[in-house]
Amino acid sequence: MNYLVISPYYPQNFQQFTIELANKGIKVLGIGQEPYEQLDAPLREALSEYFRVEDLENLDEVKRAVAFLFYKHGPIDRIESHNEHWLELDAALREQFHVFGAKPRDLDKTKYKSKMKKYFTKAGVPVVPGQVVKKPADIDKALKEIGLPMIAKPDNGVGAAATCKLESKEDVEAFRAEWDQTTVYFLEKFVNSSEICTFDGLLDSQGNIVFSTTFDYAHTPLDLMLYKLDNSYYILKDMDPKLREYGEKIVKTFGMKERFFHIEFFRQGDDYIAIEYNNRPAGGFTIDVYNYAHSIDLYKGYASIVAGEGLAPSEFEPLYCLATTRRDATDYYYPEDFVLDKYRDQLKTIKRMPAAFAELQGDWLYLLTTPDRAQMEQMIADFARKAED
Incomplete structure (x- = not known):
């Protein structure tokens, strides 16, 4: 199998997809803008060939690169970036080279909010x-x-x-x-609800859900943008059966295959209102958040799906996994050393946020797990508390 990755270098955490595909014996090819020497060593080792283009936005240039790789290595079986910015490029290339997966016509229902709403309605899920x-x-x-x-x-x-x-x-x-x-x-x-939750997961090549989870946002994306709050969201240990029912109906109606999905809802009382279907994993380091919460490795899991092996379920009970941020310019009540020491047994990793996400979400990301919701909520409060509070 020949698997073509668009932009294998960025975002950096997505490099693990390429590495795990190669570990499955799949030939992975890459097209990107970065010089080959800039690629991290594990990524270079995983790629059978890397073709550098001057501009990934130039569709004709990228098509010529794909044609060269097709000529040299034979038919391309998959083309993917997992990246919101390149979804339309991925789809155009799949159509041009007759590759399995979403084509431009399939993306319309996930690009336009007006069309999403029609599919939500078709699925029998509440909308406004x-x-x-x-x-x-x-x-x-x-x-x-x-x-x-x-x-x-x-x-x-x-x-x-x-x-x-x-x-x-x-x-x-x-x-x-x-x-x-x-x-x-x-x-x-306008929906008078500050509670936004998700139904996220991974589909196999037949469109079956092989993994699903849900997380809540501490603040709505609109409030994050307007008030420059610290971003916090957290995987829930259990999923409301009604949310699962709605999510599964939506996934079936949209009909995507062998890819991640990220569906957002307003929670309103004991019901939900569908907001948006994203034809990709949630952004930033959320794949890592899924993995810590469910004691799973979805980088490996995705490679197993592509290789036709299926996804082995986790053998462990889920945990709450909190992703919370801090900003360089903010004066916090608790110094970083204090909160990291207080939660040293729960802390999983610290990540510097890429510049593209930092303005909206924050500069530093902290991932922590706990079986206790009360402790998770205290973590949010401690990391976010400002000096003037």
Whole structure:
């Protein structure tokens, strides 16, 4: 099998996918922008060949690189990056070279929030009303049919980028004045819930769920963006059966195969409202968070799925796994040495956040596990407490 990795160097933690694929005897090829000498030694050893391009954004240049590797090594069986930024490139290359996996037409339902909502509805999962905004009259229609407050976000966008809350007529007029009328927006009813949770997992080549988990955000992505809070989220030991039912219905309706998924929901009382389907693992170091919580290795597990071997279940009970951040510029009540000593038995690792994530999420990431929810909540409070509190 020939497996082509797009951008094998970045993000650095995803290099382990390449290494584990090679450990399975799969020939792994890479295309990226970094010089070969910049690649970490284990990554270089795992790659059978690496083709450097000047610009991964240049589709024609990347296609020529794939064609060269195809000519030299034979047909490509898989093309993948696991990276939100390259999902469309991955899909375009799969279509061009007739490779298994999601094609551009398959991505529409995961790119556009308006189309996601239709699939959520088809799956029988609760959603809130929304309106695509392509022209000024659509804003008036949304006001009449949905009413305030609303959330305005690009119909094709990632996370909370370029998102705003419209609470008053003045907010609406400010949005109307600032909107460039070229970016298609999606307006939907604001959900009065600060609880966002997920249904995440991995699919085999037939689209069966072979691993699933759930985590809660301590703060919504919108609040993180607006108030520059410290990011915290945590894997739950147990999953609400209703959330699992909704998640499984959504996965079946979207019909993806042999890939990770990350689905976000609002929790509202004892029910859930679907927000977004992401056709990839959750960002940052979340694969590591899954692994620590479930005593599993999903880098190896994914390689086993690709090799057609299936995924062996974990033999251990899940733990709460907390991922919490701190910012370089913030003065905290408890010095780092203090909290690291207090939780030395729970601490699993410390990671420096890549610059691309640091502004939104924080500069340093701490991963900790515990079987006790009360202790996990105390960890969040201790790491986040500011000097002025």
